[in-house]
Amino acid sequence: MTSTDKLRRLEELKARYAAERDKRLREDGNSQYLGFEEIATKFDRDPYIEEEIERDPVEEECEVVIIGAGMGGMMTGARLIQRGIKDFRIIEKAGDFGGTWYWNRYPGAACDVESYCYMPFLEETGYMPTEKYAKAPEIFAHCQRVGRHFGLYERALFQTLVSELRWLDDEDRWLVTTNRGDRLKARFVTIAGGIMHKAKLPGIPGIETFGGESFHTTRWDYDYTGGGPSKRMVGLKDKKVAIIGTGATAIQAVPRLAEDAGHLYVVQRTPSAVGPRDNRPTDPEWYQSLEPGWQRKRMQDFTRMMSSEEVERDEIQDGWTAIFKAIPHAYSATGEEQQLADMEQMDIIRARVDKVIEDEATAEGLKPWYNMMCKRPCFHDEYLQAFNRDNVTLVDTKGLGVESIDETGLTVEGRHYDVDCIIYSTGFEISTFYVRRLGFEIYGRDGVSMTEDWSGPNGPHTVHGIHSKGFPNLLMFSLVQGGQTVNFVHVLTELAIHAAEIVKTCREENIKVIEATEQGEADWWQVIMKYLMVSAEFRANCTPSYMNAEGKPDPSMIKIATYNGSMTSFGQILEDWRAEGSMEGLEKQKAPENA
Numbered sequence: 001m002t003s004t005d006k007l008r009r010l011e012e013l014k015a016r017y018a019a020e021r022d023k024r025l026r027e028d029g030n031s032q033y034l035g036f037e038e039i040a041t042k043f044d045r046d047p048y049i050e051e052e053i054e055r056d057p058v059e060e061e062c063e064v065v066i067i068g069a070g071m072g073g074m075m076t077g078a079r080l081i082q083r084g085i086k087d088f089r090i091i092e093k094a095g096d097f098g099g100t101w102y103w104n105r106y107p108g109a110a111c112d113v114e115s116y117c118y119m120p121f122l123e124e125t126g127y128m129p130t131e132k133y134a135k136a137p138e139i140f141a142h143c144q145r146v147g148r149h150f151g152l153y154e155r156a157l158f159q160t161l162v163s164e165l166r167w168l169d170d171e172d173r174w175l176v177t178t179n180r181g182d183r184l185k186a187r188f189v190t191i192a193g194g195i196m197h198k199a200k201l202p203g204i205p206g207i208e209t210f211g212g213e214s215f216h217t218t219r220w221d222y223d224y225t226g227g228g229p230s231k232r233m234v235g236l237k238d239k240k241v242a243i244i245g246t247g248a249t250a251i252q253a254v255p256r257l258a259e260d261a262g263h264l265y266v267v268q269r270t271p272s273a274v275g276p277r278d279n280r281p282t283d284p285e286w287y288q289s290l291e292p293g294w295q296r297k298r299m300q301d302f303t304r305m306m307s308s309e310e311v312e313r314d315e316i317q318d319g320w321t322a323i324f325k326a327i328p329h330a331y332s333a334t335g336e337e338q339q340l341a342d343m344e345q346m347d348i349i350r351a352r353v354d355k356v357i358e359d360e361a362t363a364e365g366l367k368p369w370y371n372m373m374c375k376r377p378c379f380h381d382e383y384l385q386a387f388n389r390d391n392v393t394l395v396d397t398k399g400l401g402v403e404s405i406d407e408t409g410l411t412v413e414g415r416h417y418d419v420d421c422i423i424y425s426t427g428f429e430i431s432t433f434y435v436r437r438l439g440f441e442i443y444g445r446d447g448v449s450m451t452e453d454w455s456g457p458n459g460p461h462t463v464h465g466i467h468s469k470g471f472p473n474l475l476m477f478s479l480v481q482g483g484q485t486v487n488f489v490h491v492l493t494e495l496a497i498h499a500a501e502i503v504k505t506c507r508e509e510n511i512k513v514i515e516a517t518e519q520g521e522a523d524w525w526q527v528i529m530k531y532l533m534v535s536a537e538f539r540a541n542c543t544p545s546y547m548n549a550e551g552k553p554d555p556s557m558i559k560i561a562t563y564n565g566s567m568t569s570f571g572q573i574l575e576d577w578r579a580e581g582s583m584e585g586l587e588k589q590k591a592p593e594n595a
């Protein structure tokens with residue numbers, strides 16, 4: 001193809017992308033989704049509980065309360081222990097460590113980021129992942145291993161929901177209360193509540209009337225389906241099953257459902273871009289040859305590549321690194337050269353669909369029409385193949401979604417599909433209000449709630465996404481003005497080290513209160529603004545999804561923006577801040593010498 005032909009094709013493609021985007025765009029944006037509690041509490045039961053924990057309420061004082069026992073909370077606990085700080089508690093809704101990996105036990109669940117970069121503390125625990133891309137049960141077991149290794153179990157309060165956080169002005173401490181009557185007073189609170197933990201259901205008319213079985217992928221009902229994460233779901237043999245959604249979760253679940261369901265309807269609104277996975281077992285000889293300190297370097301290298309930064313050598317060599325090599329700065333690929341590179345990569349994805357799928361109409365339906373990083377790219381060697389089975393039907397809603405649900409099934413384009421079971425693979429809230437996603441209120445200085453404070457004219461205000469004025473000694477791990485990257489465990493690694501270092505410094509320097517200043521927050525917002533516009537144009541042209549606030553960004557919500565510079569630079573900012581030593585942007589209050 002000549003360069004003129006390529007440019008002509010690019011223009012045609014852009015028009016096609018815009019048309020597909022417009023079909024999918026909805027007036028109701030984020031409000032098209034509902035939380036479990038807004039439809040029926042049955043959706044939020046914990047199907048994995050083996051035993052209800054019975055215990056008396058805990059009333060005590062400690063240095064730190066960590067909220068959340070997922071990767072962020074676990075790592076913070078481990079980093080505190082490494083610094084000799086043992087006086088902390090971890091509070092968690094689930095029955096064990098793991099967070100995402102506790103809840104997401106859907107069949108086929110795995111991590112699409114290489115296990116050697118993703119699974120934390122591999123060197124410390126001496127564990128070798130069995131495969132390049134570990135499956136969910138292995139990652140969950142590793143979380144339990146980390147919990148045991150660092151002695152975190154004895155500090156954890158599982159099956160416990162925080163009711164509220166309240167800053168005690170007279171005592172300079174947080175009071176954490178829970179649904180089990182616990183009252184914990186702590187100098188510091190770290191909220192590692194997850195970034196994708198509040199599941200969302202589509203507000204499809206009639207959703208509450210369905211008479212069959214239904215659940216969300218993050219609460220898989222194996223009592224109904226039979227089997228387990230890696231066991232055949234014998235209960236589905238004669239069942240007609242619909243799975244709604246075709247994001248990263250469904251891509252992994254569909255091949256397993258296709259094997260086991262009597263009939264599977266895959267209900268699609270926007271197709272994912274699905275490249276090859278090429279998973280393989282770990283070579284023990286190679287693994288043992290790795291030099292001490294290898295994991296942090298590998299993690300950093302992966303993240304560097306996700307920001308199109310130079311590395312000595314791509315040791316990871318997978319679909320992710322290939323994308324970022326082919327499309328420099330793929331998250332903001334608006335220049336002509338980048339657009340041409342993006343076109344080539346998406347053409348490869350579309351050609352793969354043609355190559356794999358036997359039925360022409362199905363192949364057309366499965367082709368994605370948007371830029372690569374508009375959605376999270378997926379990698380799988382069995383997803384597309386599943387559509388060649390006689391018992392699998394693609395129900396393509398062509399960007400419009402399911403029309404309605406009734407007692408016996410669902411309707412798409414005027415056609416009713418009778419089903420026994422509906423599985424919602426419809427994702428998680430990410431750009432809704434922080435406190436809503438946390439599920440509990442935070443009352444800061446003078447009893448002012450974070451809901452009230454952050455709804456004011458300034459919106460959310462933070463230093464590094466971690467500290468907020470009015471909420472002293474609170475350390476938040478969140479996307480609100482915080483760092484992000486493909487391997488979120490890397491962000492959490494940096495945050496956990498940072499939080500533990502802050503607590504340690506305060507202890508050593510006899511500092512009892514730290515609190516963001518207005519100036520510190522204004523300075524951080526300037527840093528965020530610097531990068532915000534770079535990706536805004538790219539995202540505005542993307543097909544709607546959680547990555548661009550469903551294509552309907554609310555200007556009043558601009559302050560929930562993440563830090564869009566590279567994650568390596570975010571990590572560096574935190575490291576430099578610590579090295580500088582004055583806790584810039586925070587006000588410090590020392591305890592009296594004899595306190």
Ligand code: NDP
Nearest residue numbers: 110111112202245246247248249269270376401402426427
């Ligand atoms: P997503 O938000 O990515 O996908 C939700 C799906 O539901 C989309 O396909 C969406 O369509 C569809 N949907 C929503 N409403 C309707 C409706 N009314 N009718 C029809 N379809 C509808 O959620 P996932 O759980 O798949 O993934 C969320 C994130 O979790 C990923 O992006 C990733 O960050 C993480 N994840 C990571 C994994 C890993 O390996 N590291 C694995 C799995 C998930 P549309 O696209 O049109 O909005």
